[in-house]
Amino acid sequence: MPDASRTHLVLIPSYNTGERLFSTVAAARAQWSPVWVVVDGSTDGTGERLQEMARSDPGLRVWLLPENQGKGSAVLHGLRMAEQAGFTHALAMDSDGQHPADLIPAFMQASLARPDTMVLGRPIFDASAPLLRVRGRRISNGWTQLETLFAGIGDSLYGFRIYPVGALIRVMERQPWMRRFDFDTEAVVRLAWGGVKPVNIDAPVKYLSAAEGGVSHFNYLRDNVLLTWMHTRLMVEFVLRLPQLLYRRLRRKPPFQR
Template sequence: MPDFRPTILIPTYNTGPILRETVKSAIATGYPVRVVVDGSDDGSDACLTEFEGLKGFTLHRLPVNQGKGAAILFGIRAAEKDGFTHALAMDADGQHPADRILDYFRVGSEHPQAAVFGSPIFDASAPALRVGGRKISNFWANLETLGWGIDDSLFGMRLYPIRELISVLEETRFARRFDFDPEVAVRLCWKGVPVINLPTAVHYPSAEDGGISQFRYLRDNILLTWMHARLMIGFFIRAPWLAFRGDNPLLHLSPSVR
């Protein structure tokens, strides 16, 4: 059975004061935490100096903003060099619950060959436009993988096998910004990586609570449209093999949240 040596990976860009609480809650799990500051210029990363020197905490600072996917690629390459096999990616903006991390690691330790994708359970804080709009991306992602089993193509709390994630990112020059989550999900499925979906509560902190969103509706939806157009070309090339290979062997382990 493959090894399972996980770390928590948090990319951050101009997240504001909420970054400290996100990182603190991740550190409290007792697992190694790696933060990649992706060219932030709002000073938010200054709050992380108090964690430097803590056992298991690693801080990287990129000189210019490169995008979430690029920051994660930097982080997982460094993590692999340090001997880690899996990385749990979570957003720095307070949306993802740290109290769910141990559940991801439990599932990952039982099935280290798999990617564990968060299946979001939204509360009243979720913008209706984003909740409804993601259904379009989910439709295309499941078509492009012939129903391999992606509950949500955009949710960013995921446990990745590092070697496989590096492989799919090195095969494309895309998936470096907002297109990271859906594109790597599809490409991992194309490679036959089993996917287990884990229901996960998600909360959107208000501006009063320090919530900051980097999502830009027009820009990012244009990016997603172009991404799915590219992936459909890849799908048509792979379609005969995808149809022949059968279903995701671990799909039955994903509880329904519908």
């Protein structure tokens, strides 16, 4: 097992992921320490079993939330605990086996080299990816590029990424959104507005079938309505912020590029 980091941790929110949670945690622990898991009101018994595992593994910590509050809320709980413990960065990854645990060290090294950035996974899809979801994320990514004045965010929805802990907590505490499926996109937009630059790293993503233990809580109607409402809010705020964003962008450029 790797030596424990004092600045960077892996943070895994989980809700009713079943057996896939344990292989995901094991894969993450093989690559990094510490790994923290926030079980978001799961009713499948995985939280209690994972707590048992953590009793014999000092590199693993588990929190059980009493009821399901959404991915963003689970991540925020973990971020607050991380900040209290002195950590500065958290690599968020899903608990369902879609994300490449073997790339955790590479992402962490990129963050350690540039701690003022957010390190974002840029998904590489294989044949398992649902075509409708791949096309849908292109639309979301287009809106994100516009909302951030083309700040260079490679993908707005891929949840395998490293956040600066303090900056994201401050962003989330200033408004009531970003608590459910809208979390991933709104987090990168608002961090970009705050001047946190993205670093993009290609990373494969797997869509596991039910036979492979894959679990998905994505609902096309509910979650696309949520994303539409989110981008509507962000676009309104983007228009209001536009003079400030343009001024900041111009100040970062050398005079001969203006």
